[in-house]
Amino acid sequence: MTNSKNQKLIESILKLLPLSSMDDNEQATWTILAPSLSTDDLTKLKTALEEEVEGMTDIYLNVLKKQKTT
């Protein structure tokens, strides 16, 4: 039973999963589980993934900045 709100959340999660630092098996686990999760849990997962990707982007940009200045 996947409502339209969950559908959108699942789509976002599927796009974010490859960007996360998690390994392939964990990605597979979430991909299988996602359709069964509640809106609340999907939202938490999506938020965690977004924050992780943002955090990693910041680190990456900082490193690039340092490289340019040195």
Next chain:
Amino acid sequence: MPGALDIFKGGFDLLSSVGKSSPSASGEKGIAGQILDLVNPLSKDGKETAELREKFRNIRTGVFGEAIKTLLLSKAPSLAAGLDIGMAATGNMTAEVVPWQHEFEIISSLLLLPLPEGFKHMLTDIFANSEAFQTVIANFPLLDDEIKQGVKDREPNAVIKALRFIHQLVIVDGKVGFDAIKGLFSGNPADLLKIGAVGGGLLAGKKLLDSSSEKSNSGGGIMNTLKETFSGAGAEKGKKLSDLIKSSADSRETTMQGNLIKLLKELNVFESAELVKGKWANNNDEVTIAFVYNQKKYFLIFDDDVTKTDLTIKAENGTQLADFSDWGNFDTRDTADKIRQALK
């Protein structure tokens, strides 16, 4: 929910590692993971990236624990009951959302153990025999069909599982909003809260024992609250007839109930009609329906008996305006015409 996290951490690790045949040097992949591997040597000895990975891995483990618990509860309530017993035994209980949360969860999980059926029936029949409870269960979102059927068949374990399910999703997690189920109680969410709260109290053994003495003293208490909630007296009062009919979609109407609906529609008062006395779901019962016609309030008394059906229309002050003894012999349209004449 730290307790649940601890329990599920092992499972999550296991699931994540299944089929892990050729782990990469870092044990992680993904585009971002690869970028992190590239920038690692350049960023504070890799400490920053390692911390980030660890932080979000822990968050995901937390989400996994919560999600699995909800899934277990919906798909395998007996396993979830075992989890409650396990958490109580290890002292890993979380903070209570409501004061009786742990009491309810532990006692109800213990009740799912193979206890004598008679003992369980004593506890669960109060719910199983209630039409209000049956209606909620029959229409409750996310509830497994097997449990629904079990409640219909008055199986004690199914009733306990259903109560645990409602308790978890409505009271504890708030995953099922009142909006989704308010129609079952004609829009009064307080009634559903009573099921969760009273159910919690009932299944908590101590309160049940307390209630035995209260029952004999007739001094109120949980048994009286239960009776009031589930006996039907007051459960449907003041509720729109159209809502009551929608909520009891599974049960068939009698022919005369169907005729009454037609009559109310014919008079264009069906949507505003409210049940003020009696129970709609019961056949062979007397019900009083209030309706507004030409901006005036009237009462329709519908006395449905096995042998005949009487219909009476009264004004707000109690004056009888129309009487259709043995209404089964009347045509609905004719009756509506006669009522219109009487209400002029």
